[in-house]
Amino acid sequence: MRVVVRTISELCLTVGTLIVLFVVYVLFWTGVKADSAMSHQIDVLQEQWSKGAVNGAPETRPDASKGAGGGGGAATGSPKAPGPYEYGGPFAVMYIPRLGFTWNKPVLEGTATQVLKKGLGHYRGTARLGQEGNFSVAGHRRTYGDPFKDFPQLRRGDAVVLTDGTTWFTYRVDKGPYKTVPSDVEVIDPVPRKSGYTRPGRYLTLTTCDPEWGHSHRLIVWAHLDSTQPVEAGKPAALRR
Template identity: 95%
Template sequence: MRVVVRAISELCLTVGTLIVLFVVYVLFWTGIKADSAMDHQIDVLQEQWSKGTVPRSPEARTDASKGAGGGGGTAPGSPKAPGPYEYGAPFAVMYIPRFGFTWNKPVLEGTATQVLKKGLGHYRGTARLGQEGNFSVAGHRRTYGDPFKDFPQLRRGDAVVLTDGTTWFTYRVDKGPYKTVPSDVEVIDPVPRKSGYTRPGRYLTLTTCDPEWGHSHRLIVWAHLDSTQPVEAGKPGALRR
């Protein structure tokens, strides 16, 4: 009996140790690797932008529609459409002041697992940055740097700012976080379902998993393009403390 009890105790201790090591890996090591990967993607973009090797859009004017809610969301001063994004490669940096003024993440083309380990992912087939349609982006809630950990804190009127190296794009949140299921793909339609928008415009959709450590549901936030300005004009007001 003593031998059996000792064996069971040792087995429990081994299993417990493995569980602790797995938790450490999930909580810390993947985060460290992801933060390093995201920093590298931003460095790659900064180097490309400094060399002018990324296709540059025409200078944007600062005028834009401020309509929200039931439609609007168009920005006549937006740059012309950029060229096709390269799958798995970064093309923009996103800033969300609600998450803190040090929060910034690269946006890459595609939403496959390997892509989302390096930053946020642009849904292929959705609108390009600043263009008419629905520019849709996914990100992990937890693990791999926890980019959208604070997603539920987003509120109407919050700014989501992106840059492609030539232009600043400021979107304003209109609705969310809205909870739905993964099969509800209409949330990234050009005029997304249940967003409150009723006609074509220049929209942004952000998606992440829910619950915090699960993936049975999705949280959605919708925003409209509020303004644009060339990077030469300095940071937009939303990024000024």
């Protein structure tokens, strides 16, 4: 009997140790690796931009200020479409002041698990950055750097700013966070049915998992392109403290 009790106790200790190690891995180590990976992706972009190797960069991008709000309007102007995005490669950096003025994440092409370990992922087949349609991006809520941990804090009017190395794109949140299920793929349609938009425009959709440590649902935020400006003009107002 003593041998049985001792064996069971040792098994419990072993299992407990493995559980603690797994939790440490999920909460800490994946975050360390993801932060390093995201920093590397931004370094890659900055090196490309410093050499002028912007993916599909146009010679100029006209100002696209004064987009209409939740009524479905979009910024005016016709920014030249960027070239094809390389799957798994970074092409932009996103800033969301509401999540902190030090918050910035690389945006890569694709939403596979291996891609999302290195940053945010652009849904393939959705609009390209700044173009007419719905530029849609996914990110982890928890693990792998917790990029969208504070996603529920986003509110109407919040700025979501991106740059592709030549242009700053400022989107403004119109609706969200909206809760839905993973099968609701209409949230990334060119004109999302439940977004409140009624006509084609230049939109942004952000998606992440819900609840915080689960994936039974999705949280959605919709925004419209409010303005653009060349990087030579300095940071947009939304990024100035």
